[in-house]
Every structure is written in structure tokens, then in C-alpha cells.
Amino acid sequence: MEIKTLCLLMILSLGVQLPKAEVLLRQKRDWIIDTLTIDEGYNGTFPHYLGKIDIDSNISVLAITGPGINEEPRELLEINQKSGRAFQLGPVDYEKYQLLKLTIKGRSKMNQPVIYVGVNFEIIDANDNPPIFDQTAYETTIKESTLQGTTLINVTATDGDRTEEFKKFNFSIDSVSPKPDDLEFFIVKLSNSDHGKISFKGCLDRKKAEKYTLIVKATDFGKPKPLSSSTTVTINIEHGNQHRPVITNQTGQENVKEGLQDVLVSRLQVKDEDTIGTKGWKAKYKIHGDKNNSFRIITDPQTNEGLLYVNKPLDFEDESLKNISVSVENEIPYFTCKVTDRNTAGLWKLETDPPRNMYSGASMGSATAGGGTYPITVVVEDVNEPPIFDPLKPVSVHENVKEGHYLATCTARDPDATSTDIRYIKGDDPADFAAVDSKTGNITTSRILDRESPFDEDGVYVITIHAVDSGNPSMTGTATLSIYIIDENDNAPFLNESTFYMCQSDKPSRVKVTAVDLDEYPFGGPFWFELVGDANNIWRVDPGQGYSVNLVNDKKVYSGHHELQLEVSDYQGKKALHNVTVTVCECADPTRPDCRQLKATGSIVGARALGIMFLGIILLIGLLLLTFLITCKPEKLILPDDDTVQHLMTSNTEEPGNDCQVPFLPLNHCVGLQRNECGVVTQSMIPVSALKVCSELPSAVEIRPPTNKPQTSSNTVWMEDAHQTILLTVVMTALNTLEVPGKELGDYEPIKYADEGDMEHNFELDTISNPEAPFDSDLELDSTFLPLALICSPDMFPKSRDA
Numbered sequence: 001m002e003i004k005t006l007c008l009l010m011i012l013s014l015g016v017q018l019p020k021a022e023v024l025l026r027q028k029r030d031w032i033i034d035t036l037t038i039d040e041g042y043n044g045t046f047p048h049y050l051g052k053i054d055i056d057s058n059i060s061v062l063a064i065t066g067p068g069i070n071e072e073p074r075e076l077l078e079i080n081q082k083s084g085r086a087f088q089l090g091p092v093d094y095e096k097y098q099l100l101k102l103t104i105k106g107r108s109k110m111n112q113p114v115i116y117v118g119v120n121f122e123i124i125d126a127n128d129n130p131p132i133f134d135q136t137a138y139e140t141t142i143k144e145s146t147l148q149g150t151t152l153i154n155v156t157a158t159d160g161d162r163t164e165e166f167k168k169f170n171f172s173i174d175s176v177s178p179k180p181d182d183l184e185f186f187i188v189k190l191s192n193s194d195h196g197k198i199s200f201k202g203c204l205d206r207k208k209a210e211k212y213t214l215i216v217k218a219t220d221f222g223k224p225k226p227l228s229s230s231t232t233v234t235i236n237i238e239h240g241n242q243h244r245p246v247i248t249n250q251t252g253q254e255n256v257k258e259g260l261q262d263v264l265v266s267r268l269q270v271k272d273e274d275t276i277g278t279k280g281w282k283a284k285y286k287i288h289g290d291k292n293n294s295f296r297i298i299t300d301p302q303t304n305e306g307l308l309y310v311n312k313p314l315d316f317e318d319e320s321l322k323n324i325s326v327s328v329e330n331e332i333p334y335f336t337c338k339v340t341d342r343n344t345a346g347l348w349k350l351e352t353d354p355p356r357n358m359y360s361g362a363s364m365g366s367a368t369a370g371g372g373t374y375p376i377t378v379v380v381e382d383v384n385e386p387p388i389f390d391p392l393k394p395v396s397v398h399e400n401v402k403e404g405h406y407l408a409t410c411t412a413r414d415p416d417a418t419s420t421d422i423r424y425i426k427g428d429d430p431a432d433f434a435a436v437d438s439k440t441g442n443i444t445t446s447r448i449l450d451r452e453s454p455f456d457e458d459g460v461y462v463i464t465i466h467a468v469d470s471g472n473p474s475m476t477g478t479a480t481l482s483i484y485i486i487d488e489n490d491n492a493p494f495l496n497e498s499t500f501y502m503c504q505s506d507k508p509s510r511v512k513v514t515a516v517d518l519d520e521y522p523f524g525g526p527f528w529f530e531l532v533g534d535a536n537n538i539w540r541v542d543p544g545q546g547y548s549v550n551l552v553n554d555k556k557v558y559s560g561h562h563e564l565q566l567e568v569s570d571y572q573g574k575k576a577l578h579n580v581t582v583t584v585c586e587c588a589d590p591t592r593p594d595c596r597q598l599k600a601t602g603s604i605v606g607a608r609a610l611g612i613m614f615l616g617i618i619l620l621i622g623l624l625l626l627t628f629l630i631t632c633k634p635e636k637l638i639l640p641d642d643d644t645v646q647h648l649m650t651s652n653t654e655e656p657g658n659d660c661q662v663p664f665l666p667l668n669h670c671v672g673l674q675r676n677e678c679g680v681v682t683q684s685m686i687p688v689s690a691l692k693v694c695s696e697l698p699s700a701v702e703i704r705p706p707t708n709k710p711q712t713s714s715n716t717v718w719m720e721d722a723h724q725t726i727l728l729t730v731v732m733t734a735l736n737t738l739e740v741p742g743k744e745l746g747d748y749e750p751i752k753y754a755d756e757g758d759m760e761h762n763f764e765l766d767t768i769s770n771p772e773a774p775f776d777s778d779l780e781l782d783s784t785f786l787p788l789a790l791i792c793s794p795d796m797f798p799k800s801r802d803a
């Protein structure tokens with residue numbers, strides 16, 4: 001200690017003369033002045049005295065800092081600055097802190113520069129951490145047939161101490177529950193590791209215990225008292241197979257008719273003493289001696305029986321008896337174990353079935369899968385089977401071949417042992433193209449083949465043929481013949497649309513025309529298009545060849561319908577002449593022709609106008625009748641009561657008319673006029689079919705009541721009848737002039753204005769007129785008829801003739 005004090009004084013004295021850097025180097029060399037120890041395992045009271053630090057009396061301590069004082073672990077140490085006594089204030093963990101370095105700041109009493117010295121506190125490790133398992137509990141499941149020495153499960157533990165001596169530990173099994181019989185568990189720690197493997201000696205038997213619970217302990221080598229911890233290990237034992245299954249009986253019919261499939265042949269009963277429902281109890285069956293795989297067998301999951309089925313149809317003519325055998329085993333292998341000697345080094349001596357190597361677990365001999373094999377004989381019964389056709393190859397033939405052309409011959413044979421006569425019948429033949437000879441099976445055409453028939457599919461026509469034997473009951477076999485029909489150029493091209501609409505325009509207008517040919521290449525398109533007649537002066541086709549071309553109008557044509565003739569030729573020159581109708585109209589949008597809409601609207605408007613015209617005629621007739629009733633002055637006529645002749649009933653008229661009667665004609669006749677003895681015009685009935693005979697009236701007709709008869713009520717009747725007759729004649733004559741021969745009355749080509757139901761646009765309607773039958777303005781009529789004439793044709797009468 002004196003040497004240290006001397007060195008410190010020398011440093012302090014030299015510090016006045018040496019540079020600052022050199023002083024620091026010398027201070028670093030003498031930094032640590034003392035080292036004390038702390039025992040991690042101290043369990044006494046605190047504060048605990050650790051020792052004294054020698055501090056020169058000539059030095060004044062200014063501060064002590066570092067871990068344990070003002071750094072973690074804080075407030076662990078306490079040092080008296082005058083005496084240098086050091087105390088431990090609490091426990092310390094060696095696994096966190098192995099060395100605590102403190103710094104003492106001081107100054108000599110001679111008022112020399114500040115110096116720094118160090119003091120170390122070394123922590124001494126103690127065995128304060130037991131080995132801890134990484135799991136609080138372990139669990140595993142093993143098979144009952146597991147052989148001794150097999151590792152069942154591994155456990156792992158870790159000791160938190162840092163000193164190698166305190167880190168070492170070992171495993172042990174403290175207890176096993178339930179107590180094993182012919183069984184012993186043990187654990188081995190793997191070298192240089194923290195793992196231990198658990199195994200066993202002897203035999204596992206689930207009937208004795210379904211599971212075992214082990215308490216495993218890990219203990220270190222610490223002194224004076226070792227530390228330890230424990231964990232729980234649960235080992236579950238699976239059901240094994242300790243009893244072989246044995247087939248005891250079979251039920252069910254062993255006779256099977258030929259040709260059947262998936263038929264249950266037999267049920268096989270099996271006996272097994274293992275736990276029901278386990279893999280050691282469930283049976284698996286296997287068929288032996290079935291070369292053609294004619295049978296299959298499955299396990300009934302409820303009864304464990306074997307269900308034997310026919311897998312493929314059996315053939316009586318091939319084999320009338322089927323001899324097979326069936327064996328059975330479980331889903332897991334059969335295994336038994338018995339301890340014969342425990343007093344052996346290492347593993348015990350065992351006896352197993354089948355024999356196994358107790359070290360490798362490999363089988364040392366063969367063992368039967370179950371209770372041997374069970375023989376079964378299946379009797380195949382003969383039945384009448386349908387005839388079997390020889391394969392029919394597809395045939396090719398040109399379309400349009402003549403009736404009776406040979407196509408193919410179908411041949412069928414009877415598979416039964418006793419052959420029977422076979423006759424052939426045509427089956428499915430939707431287009432009735434084929435005929436079949438019932439005896440020879442020759443197939444010929446019954447009509448001309450058409451490749452474009454709707455019953456062909458890509459040029460292939462399919463028919464079916466039946467072969468019927470003479471058995472009782474008879475059986476039928478079926479074959480299919482595919483006929484490839486070779487295409488010929490037997491169809492001319494046609495237009496998919498022949499009516500078109502075009503807008504009037506000063507520029508060329510065009511519509512697309514498309515042709516179609518039912519024949520395929522090279523008998524179809526591309527096509528050649530050519531206009532026939534004088535249409536070439538106005539119309540042309542552009543281009544002239546293709547599948548679709550444009551019909552072009554280079555000049556402005558009138559609105560209406562234009563009939564053209566277009567000749568279309570296919571790739572081989574087959575031609576067809578087609579009528580094309582083009583309707584030209586004024587369009588709101590020149591790029592979108594709307595002639596069809598205009599036509600529809602015009603039709604609606606025309607129909608409404610025609611209805612309004614007829615309604616107006618009926619109203620005018622009513623007005624004229626009312627006018628005549630007002631102008632005539634009928635006389636009252638008292639009729640005798642005993643008169644048997646029919647008379648007019650007494651009415652509210654003032655005067656009766658005369659007794660001259662004009663008969664009223666039915667509407668299906670027209671009239672011819674002549675004067676009678678009363679001085680009036682009489683009428684003769686003429687059928688409407690001969691209307692053209694009486695279609696003209698005299699240029700002047702005088703219609704008045706007779707002057708040589710008194711005015712009676714009959715005069716009123718005469719005026720009404722005469723008016724109605726003449727008016728009906730005029731109307732029928734006008735309608736007859738409107739009727740065009742060969743067409744219905746009023747039938748005309750309307751102008752298209754808009755689509756039906758279009759009420760949003762205000763279209764200008766064409767004037768309805770009949771220039772072929774103008775009203776005869778020179779017809780001399782009474783002033784009563786003038787209003788009607790003025791209403792019907794106001795332009796044909798001068799205004800001076802207003803009634």
C-alpha cells in the first residue's frame with residue numbers, strides 16, 4: 001500500500017511539470033487501485049460488509065460513480081468516502097452482472113489537479129437456477145405394437161446458471177402411473193445436449209392400461225444443495241391387433257345371370273375379438289383366383305362383413321362356373337408380445353408374433369394375414385343375349401346419288417350357344433335417306449342425299465340399325481353408321497335480304513347486299529354480282545365480287561320504290577337472278593335511312609284519315625235527313641180502324657204525305673232511275689257486282705213530290721226514300737271509281753313518315769285525293785245538297801253559289 005501511495009504522490013508531483021497528455025497516460029496505467037468480491041448466493045442481512053478500499057489520507061474524494069451506485073443496478077453498493085468501507089445493500093444476479101466498475105474522483109490536499117481512480121467489484125456465481133423444462137407437460141400417442149427400445153418422446157431442459165459447474169444436470173423418472181406390468185420406462189440424456197429421450201422395456205398392452213403418466217425430473221450438480229424441476233409426460237396407447245379375423249360363414253345366392261353387373265353375389269361373415277370399431281377389428285378382404293377381375297369385394301362398415309359383387313358382366317358361353325377364394329386381414333398388422341426374461345443386460349428378452357428383431361424391429365418370419373382363405377363357387381346362368389354387330393366403318397358418298405346406291409353391309413352374330421335367326425331393321429333415320437335389307441343387312445339409299453339437309457352435322461349423316469334375334473323374348477342389338485356426304489354444287493347463291501332503304505341525296509348513296517350459298521368451298525363464294533336491265537344507267541354494284549357488295553346510286557332518284565334485278569354467280573359459275581326492292585325517301589339523317597319508320601307512320605295516319613272521312617260521310621247523311629224532315633210539311637191522316645191494309649202510324653206531323661211510295665233498296669244494290677205515274681223518279685235494283693252499269697247518273701235529275709196528288713204523310717216518306725236512294729247511289733259510284741281492279745278498296749302504297757307509335761314528330765301528310773273520279777260540278781242538285789257538295793269539294797264550286 002505504501003508503494004501505491006508513493007506512486008500516486010510521484011504522479012501528482014510530476015503532473016506539474018509534464019504535459020497534460022502524458023499525465024493522463026500515467027493515470028490510466030494506475031487506474032484500478034482495488035478489487036472486491038460479491039457472493040451471488042449470500043442470503044444474510046443487508047447491508048453486508050464487503051471490505052475496505054485504501055484511499056490515501058492526502059486525497060480528498062470528490063465523487064464515486066458507476067454501476068451499483070448511480071447506474072444499474074442502482075443502490076446496490078455504498079462506499080464511505082473517508083474510511084473507504086464498502087457495503088452490499090441488496091442481492092445481485094450473476095446472470096445479469098458479472099463485474100461492477102466504479103470511478104473515484106479526487107483531489108490532493110496540496111490542491112493539485114483532479115485525479116480519477118477505479119475500484120472493481122467481481123460477482124461470484126452461485127447455484128441459484130434449477131434446470132427448467134421447455135414445456136410444463138408433454139403428450140404422445142404410440143401403437144400397441146411398438147417394439148421395446150423405441151424412443152417414445154424427447155424432453156428438453158435448460159439451466160440458467162453461467163458457471164459450467166452449475167449448468168450441468170441430469171434426467172430421471174420419479175414416478176409412473178398406473179404401475180406398469182411387464183413394462184419399464186426409462187430416460188437417457190443425450191451427451192453434450194439438454195435433451196432426454198424416453199423409452200421402455202417389455203411389451204405394451206392396451207388392455208392393461210390405455211395411457212401412462214410419467215413425472216420426469218431434471219436435477220443439476222450444484223453444491224451444497226442441487227436444484228431441480230419436473231414435468232409431466234403422458235403416453236397414450238393405441239388399439240392394436242392382437243386377434244386375427246376368421247371367415248365363419250356366407251349368405252346369399254351364388255347363382256348369377258350372365259350379362260349382369262354390380263350384382264351382390266354373397267355376404268361373408270367374419271369373427272374378430274379385437275375392440276369393435278378399431279383398426280385392429282376392421283376387416284379387409286382380398287379375392288384370389290379371379291384372373292379377369294370379374295368380381296370385387298368391399299367391407300360393410302357396420303357389420304364388418306365382406307360384400308362380394310359382380311364387377312364385369314359374366315359370359316355363360318365363356319365359363320359357366322367361377323371358382324374363387326377370399327382371404328381377410330385387418331387394417332393394421334397382427335402383433336402379440338410376451339416377456340420371457342427380465343434379468344438381461346439392457347433390453348429384456350421377448351417373444352413376438354410375428355417374430356421380430358428386438359433391436360431393429362424387423363420381421364424375422366412370415367405370418368398369416370388372417371384365418372386362411374375361404375373358397376366360393378359362382379354359377380353363371382345362361383340368358384338370351386342381344387346380337388352383337390361387327391364394327392361398321394364410316395362410308396363416303398356424293399350427294400345427289402340416285403336412289404338405291406349401295407352404302408354398306410351390317411353383320412351381327414348371336415352370342416348365345418344356340419344360334420337364332422337375325423333380321424335387320426332400320427332405326428333412327430330422320431331424313432329417311434337409307435333403306436336396310438332385313439335378311440342381308442345391305443344398306444342403300446332410299447332417296448337423293450342432300451348435304452345441306454338440316455339433319456346433317458358438318459356433312460355427316462348418322463343412322464342406326466337394329467339386329468333382332470328370334471329368341472323368346474327377342475333381343476335387339478344396335479349399330480351406328482356414319483355417312484360422310486361429299487358436297488356438290490347443287491345450290492345457287494341467294495340474298496339474305498332483298499329489301500333495302502336509301503336516303504335521297506345529291507351524293508352517291510349505297511346499301512350493302514350480302515349473298516349466301518348453302519354449298520361449301522369451292523362451290524360457294526366469293527360471288528360475282530351483276531345488275532340486269534337498264535338499271536345500270538342509275539345503279540351500279542361496287543365491287544363486283546365478294547361475299548358482300550355495295551349497291552350504289554350515283555344519281556338522285558325519285559322517292560318511292562325501285563325494282564331491280566341482280567344476278568349472283570358462285571365460285572363455279574352457278575347463277576341465280578334475284579329481285580331487289582330499294583325504297584328511296586327523304587331522311588332526317590342521310591347516314592341512317594328511316595323509310596320504314598315514315599312508312600309505318602304514314603300507314604297509321606292514312607288509316608286514321610280514312611276513318612275520319614267515313615265518319616264525316618255518315619254525319620253528312622244524318623244532317624241531310626234532318627234537313628228533309630224539317631222542310632217537308634206532312635198532313636195528319638185519320639185511318640179507319642177496320643182497314644186491314646198497313647198504314648203509317650199517327651205521328652206528331654201536321655199533315656200526312658201522299659200515298660206514292662218509293663221502295664227502299666238494300667245496301668248491296670245500286671239503283672236505276674225512271675219516272676212513274678206520280679211524276680217522280682222510280683228505282684230499279686241492280687247488284688253491286690254490276691255497279692259499273694249504273695255508275696253514272698243523269699246530268700240533271702229533278703226530284704220533287706208529285707203535283708197531281710194531295711200532300712200526305714206518304715210524301716214525307718217519299719222524300720226521305722228518294723234522298724237516301726240518290727245519296728247512296730252517289731256514294732257507291734264514288735267508291736267504285738276509287739277501286740282499282742285486282743286490289744281491295746282503298747288499297748294504295750302509303751308514304752312512310754315514321755315508325756308506328758311515333759307521336760313526337762309533326763310530319764306533313766300527303767293530300768288524300770282521287771283525281772280519277774272528280775266531283776261533277778255540273779250536276780244539278782237541289783239547294784239542300786249544295787252544303788254537302790261544298791264540304792266534299794269546295795274548290796269545284798264558285799263562292800257565288802253558296803247556299
